[in-house]
Amino acid sequence: MGIIERIKEIEAEMARTQKNKATEYHLGQLKAKIAKLRTQLLEPPKGASGGGEGFEVTKYGHGRVALIGFPSVGKSTLLTMLTGTHSEAASYEFTTLTCIPGVIHYNDTKIQLLDLPGIIEGASEGKGRGRQVIAVAKSSDLVLMVLDASKSEGHRQILTKELEAVGLRLNKKPPQIYFKKKKTGGISFNTTAPLTHIDEKLCYQILHEYKIHNAEVLFRENATVDDFIDVIEGNRKYIKCVYVYNKIDVVGIDDVDRLARQPNSIVISCNLKLNLDRLLARMWDEMGLVRVYSKPQGQQPDFDEPFVLSSDRGGCTVEDFCNHVHRTLVKDMKYALVWGTSARHNPQNCGLSQHLEDEDVVQIVKKKERDEGGRGRFKSHSNAPARIADREKKAPLKQ
Ligand SMILES: Nc1nc2c(ncn2[C@@H]2O[C@H](COP(=O)(O)OP(=O)(O)O)[C@@H](O)[C@H]2O)c(=O)[nH]1
Ligand SMILES: [Mg+2]
Structure with missing residues (x-):
């Protein structure tokens, strides 16, 4: 029997089965069976040569x-x-x-x-x-x-x-369930929220269906059987x-x-x-795109070509912005000046973790490597480095 027929058969059995406390476990198991079969269907057929004719469309844009x-x-x-x-x-x-x-x-x-x-x-x-x-x-x-x-x-x-x-x-948001397969130790089941759709026994049965005998499970919300199966499958x-x-x-x-x-x-x-x-x-x-304009020191920001970050993909902190511009920039950055809605005042001195918002302007102030060697010498017995750093921080404010 083919996979599709088997899915249909199980679906028919589920439709026949009355929903009540007594059948709950059986239904849960059937759901897991279907999920497993569906995953099998989506796997490329064995022996297929490298995906056949290309369908994949090259990603373009933001x-x-x-x-x-x-x-x-x-x-x-x-x-x-x-x-x-x-x-x-x-x-x-x-x-x-x-x-x-x-x-x-x-x-x-x-x-x-x-x-x-x-x-x-x-x-x-x-x-x-x-x-x-x-x-x-x-x-x-x-x-x-x-x-x-x-x-x-x-x-x-x-x-x-x-x-x-x-x-x-x-x-839909990913279910708040922590799940980790282990090599030994059996199944540890915990919950931080009252569960009304699933209990420990049903959870064990579903794991059994997947032949998982050692795992850590923690429910952080009142999730359903389907949510749990989604988390086990992991490919949603x-x-x-x-x-x-x-x-x-x-x-x-x-x-x-x-x-x-x-x-x-x-x-x-x-x-x-x-x-x-x-x-x-x-x-x-809906896409949560964030445009960030880069401002070279002493110049106007380039408002024609924003760097586009995404809160869903990759994130939109100063660090993400740096990585967008150049991969060594994070290492070279001393601090960032940020103008815009994410700044408490304009500009704000920020570190790598600052969250950027749409249409912010960012200037990355780099460490001056050669200078630093010189300053290092009197670091220990003078507060000059701090003052120099301070002056440097304030200088761009006047631009
Ligand atoms: N009345 C009406 N017809 C539309 C509208 N948009 C598309 N159509 C018609 O619907 C038909 C199918 O459109 P098409 O774009 O080929 O649909 P597709 O198969 O989803 O790509 C065409 O005859 C269109 O002219 C609309 O806003 N109003
Ligand atoms: Mg069409």
């Missing part, structure tokens, strides 16, 4: 956004409107095969937008190019799920389920998702109003160019 949705909801139209890339024209025969990239220029940053066709065509069953499509979706910073406002609202659930089946978790990807209801030009105002009030949703019309600016602003907010 972030990546994936368009996901059923056919004919307006993904290609949206890509064309936002990026000027003619997706449909470029991909006429290959719509279900290729992924069309475009670039959005917004707030002096470049965001790669990907049209990912074919995500629903059996992606979770490992059919066709599903696996590669999923890999690209997982590499995105944000998913835009494009939905047709005039069609059934069930599409949103179907797609979300499909994405969940392949290990994507939309608008937590991504933000905005639900984009397109074609609001063909539905009534009441429907538009209702859809707009759904969580994480935005309503647009590509045809009437309605709300596209809001969509861009929303995308920008």
Whole structure:
């Protein structure tokens, strides 16, 4: 029997099983079985030669956004409107095969937008190019799920389920569960929050299903069986998702109003160019990008070319900024001067751990290596080095 049939069989068994205290453990075990099979499906087939024809799209710009949705909801139209890339024209025969990239220029940053066709065509069953499509979706910073406002609202659930089946978790934080496999010592189970969905016995059974007999488990929140399985599997990807209801030009105002009030949703019309600016602003907010302008000593900041950091990816401290500019800068930095919303006063003297915010201006003041040797000599019996350092700190203030 194939993996897909086995998943279907277990799902059928779960549907047959009544949910109550007595069946709780059995259901938990079945869930773990399905999770294991799904992971197997996503693994590349044994003996496959180096991934086949390349599907992987080179990363470009400061972030990546994936368009996901059923056919004919307006993904290609949206890509064309936002990026000027003619997706449909470029991909006429290959719509279900290729992924069309475009670039959005917004707030002096470049965001790669990907049209990912074919995500629903059996992606979770490992059919066709599903696996590669999923890999690209997982590499995105944000998913835009494009939905047709005039069609059934069930599409949103179907797609979300499909994405969940392949290990994507939309608008969800990783569960607060510490889990570490050990070589010996059995299973140590602890919790710092009252648990209502799972208990020690069920936890043991699930671990048993995974043939894990030595591990440390600590629940820091009231997590569910599914959360625990996610943590054991360890390959889940937590991504933000905005639900984009397109074609609001063909539905009534009441429907538009209702859809707009759904969580994480935005309503647009590509045809009437309605709300596209809001969509861009929303995308920008969700991606958590932080523009930092570098200011060379004694010069004006370069406001044309920001360094773009991300709070989700890599972080946005002064240290992250330094690493962006040049890899030796962290070592050479004496302190940083920061102007902007993250500074308590302008400029503020900061260390590497200072958290930067969007549109901050940063000047890195370097150690003067040769000078230091000289100063070192009278360090012990004079407070001059401190005064010199002080003067140096104050000097840029006057610029
Ligand atoms: N009424 C209406 N039709 C739209 C809108 N956006 C796209 N369409 C139409 O929907 C159809 C499918 O669009 P397409 O971009 O190819 O969808 P895709 O399959 O998701 O890439 C096309 O005929 C578009 O002209 C919209 O905002 N309103
Ligand atoms: Mg299309």
